[in-house]
Amino acid sequence: MPHHDRSSCGELRLADAGKEVTLAGWVDALRDHGEVLFIHLRDRSGIVQVVFTPESTPQAVCDKAAELKSEFCVQVTGRVIERAEGTDNPGIATGGIEVVAADLDILGRCAALPFQISEKSMTAGAAVKREETVGEDLRLQYRYLDLRRPNMQEHLIRRHRIVKSIRDFLDEQGFVEVETPMLTRSTPEGARDYLVPSRHFPKNFYALPQSPQLFKQLLMVGGMERYFQIVRCFRDEDLRPNRQPEFTQLDLEASFIDEAYLYTLFEELTARMFKIGGIDLSRPFPRMTWQDAMNSSGSDRPDLRFGMTFQDATDLFTQTRYGIFKQILERGGCIKGINVQGASERLSKNVLQNEYAKEIVPGFGAKGMTWMRVMDGGLESNIVQFFSEAERMGILERFDAKPGDVILMIADPSWSLVCTALGQLRLHLAHRLDMIPQGVYYPLWVTDFPLFEAADEGVTSSHHPFTMPDRTDFDPGNIDELLALRSRAYDLVMNGEELGGGSIRINDRGLQQRILQALGLGEQEVAEKFGFFLKALEFGAPPHGGIALGIDRVVAMILGAASIREVIAFPKNRSAFCPLTQAPSTVASAQLEELGLLDLGGDRPLPGAHAKKDQIETLSWVSRIGIGDPERPAIADALAQAAACADRVNRQASPQDAPLFRVAAVSNRFREGREARIHSLSENGELFKNAPAEKGGFFKTAAVLD
Numbered sequence: 001m002p003h004h005d006r007s008s009c010g011e012l013r014l015a016d017a018g019k020e021v022t023l024a025g026w027v028d029a030l031r032d033h034g035e036v037l038f039i040h041l042r043d044r045s046g047i048v049q050v051v052f053t054p055e056s057t058p059q060a061v062c063d064k065a066a067e068l069k070s071e072f073c074v075q076v077t078g079r080v081i082e083r084a085e086g087t088d089n090p091g092i093a094t095g096g097i098e099v100v101a102a103d104l105d106i107l108g109r110c111a112a113l114p115f116q117i118s119e120k121s122m123t124a125g126a127a128v129k130r131e132e133t134v135g136e137d138l139r140l141q142y143r144y145l146d147l148r149r150p151n152m153q154e155h156l157i158r159r160h161r162i163v164k165s166i167r168d169f170l171d172e173q174g175f176v177e178v179e180t181p182m183l184t185r186s187t188p189e190g191a192r193d194y195l196v197p198s199r200h201f202p203k204n205f206y207a208l209p210q211s212p213q214l215f216k217q218l219l220m221v222g223g224m225e226r227y228f229q230i231v232r233c234f235r236d237e238d239l240r241p242n243r244q245p246e247f248t249q250l251d252l253e254a255s256f257i258d259e260a261y262l263y264t265l266f267e268e269l270t271a272r273m274f275k276i277g278g279i280d281l282s283r284p285f286p287r288m289t290w291q292d293a294m295n296s297s298g299s300d301r302p303d304l305r306f307g308m309t310f311q312d313a314t315d316l317f318t319q320t321r322y323g324i325f326k327q328i329l330e331r332g333g334c335i336k337g338i339n340v341q342g343a344s345e346r347l348s349k350n351v352l353q354n355e356y357a358k359e360i361v362p363g364f365g366a367k368g369m370t371w372m373r374v375m376d377g378g379l380e381s382n383i384v385q386f387f388s389e390a391e392r393m394g395i396l397e398r399f400d401a402k403p404g405d406v407i408l409m410i411a412d413p414s415w416s417l418v419c420t421a422l423g424q425l426r427l428h429l430a431h432r433l434d435m436i437p438q439g440v441y442y443p444l445w446v447t448d449f450p451l452f453e454a455a456d457e458g459v460t461s462s463h464h465p466f467t468m469p470d471r472t473d474f475d476p477g478n479i480d481e482l483l484a485l486r487s488r489a490y491d492l493v494m495n496g497e498e499l500g501g502g503s504i505r506i507n508d509r510g511l512q513q514r515i516l517q518a519l520g521l522g523e524q525e526v527a528e529k530f531g532f533f534l535k536a537l538e539f540g541a542p543p544h545g546g547i548a549l550g551i552d553r554v555v556a557m558i559l560g561a562a563s564i565r566e567v568i569a570f571p572k573n574r575s576a577f578c579p580l581t582q583a584p585s586t587v588a589s590a591q592l593e594e595l596g597l598l599d600l601g602g603d604r605p606l607p608g609a610h611a612k613k614d615q616i617e618t619l620s621w622v623s624r625i626g627i628g629d630p631e632r633p634a635i636a637d638a639l640a641q642a643a644a645c646a647d648r649v650n651r652q653a654s655p656q657d658a659p660l661f662r663v664a665a666v667s668n669r670f671r672e673g674r675e676a677r678i679h680s681l682s683e684n685g686e687l688f689k690n691a692p693a694e695k696g697g698f699f700k701t702a703a704v705l706d
């Protein structure tokens with residue numbers, strides 16, 4: 001059948017009644033009424049009901065239809081008819097009609113399904129029995145089946161529309177899409193590189209790009225003036241739930257422009273993208289300096305969908321008799337707080353003292369938290385008696401406190417610790433008290449970041465080393481001066497998430513060299529890593545700047561998807577592993593040899609050897625339990641048994657097998673309590689060396705569930 005003769009299942013309507021149509025797709029669901037068989041036939045456009053009935057369908061076709069099962073791929077020819085009264089299905093767009101089958105071709109049979117795909121019930125009003133708890137790894141292992149679900153298809157189609165809107169808009173604005181290399185040299189964006197060994201240059205490696213940063217700047221030197229690219233970037237970072245080792249970025253750069261140009265351009269672009277999800281963003285987007293963002297919300301990506309921003313209370317306590325505050329202020333510290341309005345019923349003394357002050361806030365890095373409940377007669381707390389009348393009045397006024405409010409303060413010698421701990425507390429409370437409105441989108445530009453951050457030795461770039469500083473008259477050897485520099489960088493933030501960021505760049509070779517020097521790179525290292533780039537800056541480099549936007553994140557936000565993995569066709573799982581292709585995998589030693597990797601020379605170990613050796617370390621780390629040398633053999637043995645068992649399961653399973661499920665009961669696997677004894681390993685700190693915190697002579701360890 002020529003492709004163009006096929007009708008789309010989801011588009012048939014009453015107006016098509018009487019037409020002969022040919023449809024192709026998958027059997028979404030079946031209802032067998034003895035003689036009569038109904039199926040829901042699904043293609044990308046939607047679902048239509050097909051009926052096989054001895055009155056209108058040839059017997060041979062009915063017999064063939066009896067073989068159908070869920071997700072068989074079929075082609076059906078038949079006549080569209082209006083459904084008999086009372087049999088409409090308003091749950092599907094084609095619910096007023098059905099197709100009476102005249103012919104059927106089974107194009108592909110389907111093995112037992114690992115999970116249900118159908119999302120639509122066949123009878124009006126009936127609920128779909130759907131296994132909502134399908135594990136994500138199972139979905140990813142059978143991603144091609146998961147992708148058949150209309151919800152996933154919708155995500156990919158909308159993603160396509162959003163990306164297309166970017167291309168259309170930037171094309172209108174005179175931007176040209178240019179591809180940059182995937183096999184390249186390291187570009188610093190603060191992550192580790194994914195390396196690719198070269199066969200032609202044994203023991204030499206390409207790096208996959210962390211971003212096209214240097215190439216896009218070289219395109220500006222090359223006179224392209226306005227560049228963009230929808231590009232894959234690779235960053236080997238620590239695992240986090242909403243991160244992927246490879247992700248897609250809209251990367252953009254323009255010459256002869258300033259921040260104002262980029263803000264306007266990007267606001268229009270962002271508004272267009274969100275519009276595709278039916279979300280209207282008002283413009284211009286507000287702007288906030290990094291300093292103000294930290295001072296008011298303790299974050300460089302403030303979530304401003306709700307209030308509870310910080311008040312500074314340092315000046316209220318300059319004469320205080322309250323010892324803790326006094327000492328902190330003597331050490332140059334500060335005190336900041338938030339007013340949790342009307343929360344005193346939900347935040348009892350017990351919750352404030354035992355949960356927040358003792359457990360939660362120390363987990364955010366602060367030593368403690370001061371809490372006060374506002375009552376009709378004034379403030380109530382465990383320390384309020386240490387405050388003078390003037391201090392109490394000052395607090396009430398500063399926080400605009402009303403009876404029923406709760407005031408929480410954090411004090412510390414370190415300004416940044418006060419900000420970040422209070423910022424985390426603000427978010428924690430907002431979630432706990434359900435203060436974050438849904439369906440609200442709050443974009444914000446954060447500007448004037450510090451150019452550098454303090455590192456173990458010297459400084460590192462807050463963004464990347466190609467960002468223009470606010471001043472150029474600095475001494476690259478003076479750390480204090482370097483830490484006081486601000487950058488001409490900007491981040492686009494929405495609802496507490498960083499969607500993108502960029503900067504005006506350095507286009508002067510001398511300045512670029514001094515920045516690299518400030519980062520502690522020696523002359524030789526600079527020449528080796530960035531010589532080609534510095535050279536380009538000698539040839540009339542134009543002033544330029546740009547930005548990059550995380551497409552996966554933006555699309556997930558626009559579509560309200562639970563994670564970026566829901567908007568990527570073939571993502572890695574949370575452990576950066578691909579359950580579908582089982583990547584990464586080991587390779588044959590012949591391949592390693594060909595790449596010159598079998599003998600890296602000297603005492604450098606073989607690739608992979610380190611990971612193997614450290615399996616026990618890894619286990620110790622994830623379980624937060626220190627494992628001493630005497631325990632290692634037994635644990636190594638248990639690991640080997642587990643690996644062998646997994647191997648057996650893998651070998652036995654064939655693609656046709658229905659997957660096996662086992663629900664592990666959550667049970668307490670800890671030993672019953674026994675009299676405390678001091679283990680010899682604990683004396684040197686080995687036993688709990690991975691415990692996240694120590695408190696009152698106890699180590700905190702994570703509970704490990706089977």
Ligand code: ASP
Nearest residue numbers: 211213502503546547548
């Ligand atoms: N290269 C930067 C990044 O990927 C963005 C930029 O500065 O344009 O984060």
